[in-house]
Amino acid sequence: MLESASVESTAGYRIVKLANGACSIHSLAHRETFHPVIGPVAEAEALYVRQLRLAERLQRHTGEFVLWDVGLGAAANALTALRAARDIPCSIHLLSFDHTLEPLDFALQHREALGYLAGYEPHLERLLHEQHCAFQDGALTVNWDMHLADFPALLAQPSALKLAQPHAIMFDAFSPAKNPAMWTQPLFANLFRLLAPDRPCSLPTYSRSTMLRVTLLLAGFFVGVGHATGEKEETTIAANTPDLLAEPLDRRWLERARRSSSAEPMWEPVYRQAPLSPATLDKLLVHNQFR
Numbered sequence: 001m002l003e004s005a006s007v008e009s010t011a012g013y014r015i016v017k018l019a020n021g022a023c024s025i026h027s028l029a030h031r032e033t034f035h036p037v038i039g040p041v042a043e044a045e046a047l048y049v050r051q052l053r054l055a056e057r058l059q060r061h062t063g064e065f066v067l068w069d070v071g072l073g074a075a076a077n078a079l080t081a082l083r084a085a086r087d088i089p090c091s092i093h094l095l096s097f098d099h100t101l102e103p104l105d106f107a108l109q110h111r112e113a114l115g116y117l118a119g120y121e122p123h124l125e126r127l128l129h130e131q132h133c134a135f136q137d138g139a140l141t142v143n144w145d146m147h148l149a150d151f152p153a154l155l156a157q158p159s160a161l162k163l164a165q166p167h168a169i170m171f172d173a174f175s176p177a178k179n180p181a182m183w184t185q186p187l188f189a190n191l192f193r194l195l196a197p198d199r200p201c202s203l204p205t206y207s208r209s210t211m212l213r214v215t216l217l218l219a220g221f222f223v224g225v226g227h228a229t230g231e232k233e234e235t236t237i238a239a240n241t242p243d244l245l246a247e248p249l250d251r252r253w254l255e256r257a258r259r260s261s262s263a264e265p266m267w268e269p270v271y272r273q274a275p276l277s278p279a280t281l282d283k284l285l286v287h288n289q290f291r
């Protein structure tokens with residue numbers, strides 16, 4: 001039993017109090033809690049801020065650092081990233097993506113319970129109503145755009161080429177079983193195509209599934225083992241250069257994937273589990289990561 005109390009809402013979300021006392025948001029439609037075990041801030045720090053080596057990369061960075069926040073939700077990941085950067089003299093262009101602003105609106109209505117929105121409310125109100133805000137946060141300059149759209153459809157459009165190319169991506173959709181459209185092979189292939197080859201970019205996410213890792217490899221990413229987060233003993237980090245991976249998946253992982261009953265990417269937005277097809281295996285065997 002991870003959730004010990006809740007506050008209902010009419011908006012399709014409710015506040016849940018986790019066993020450690022932190023509050024998080026639960027989606028009634030997806031029957032999933034946004035940050036279900038250690039809470040929004042601790043999970044955002046462990047999974048995204050630390051794995052992206054955000055502070056270290058920002059300190060060495062010149063020019064605008066482009067950060068994609070896929071699945072803005074209630075903005076816990078975005079705000080945790082900004083707080084981690086606010087003492088560093090640098091400039092972040094934050095692009096948030098979601099097909100609804102309801103969780104953000106709901107979070108603003110429950111700001112006291114959630115806590116982590118404190119100090120950012122005027123900027124979040126502007127993001128909510130104008131889909132853009134720009135502000136100074138300590139030493140950090142923030143330029144924040146909200147892209148309110150179906151993310152897979154947005155990436156498939158030619159206009160996606162005009163989006164600022166990311167140095168880092170926080171990928172936080174609901175789980176593949178509940179939200180399969182956000183985990184298909186075509187989505188990650190489109191995402192990879194939008195990266196600048198000469199701009200190192202990493203993408204941590206909470207799943208460690210073989211299916212996801214194969215999906216990312218086939219899309220063109222290098223893929224490594226990600227940190228434990230409190231909820232998961234292992235997560236996944238992908239990047240367009242092996243230099244951003246501390247522990248790349250090796251040939252032993254590939255052997256396990258070969259035997260797995262759930263390794264074939266989802267080609268359609270319909271959840272299912274299947275072993276690797278011969279065509280997928282052939283592609284993995286010639287991936288630069290395993291040569």
Ligand SMILES: C[S@@+](CC[C@H](N)C(=O)[O-])C[C@H]1O[C@@H](n2cnc3c(N)ncnc32)[C@H](O)[C@@H]1O
Nearest residue numbers: 071072073074075076077098099150151172174
């Ligand atoms: C786990 S929640 C994200 C939590 C959020 N990162 C935070 O820090 O509060 C997943 C988010 O993905 C969004 N999402 C799901 N499917 C989507 C789609 N097809 N296009 C865009 N956003 C989507 C949901 O609306 C939801 O806000």
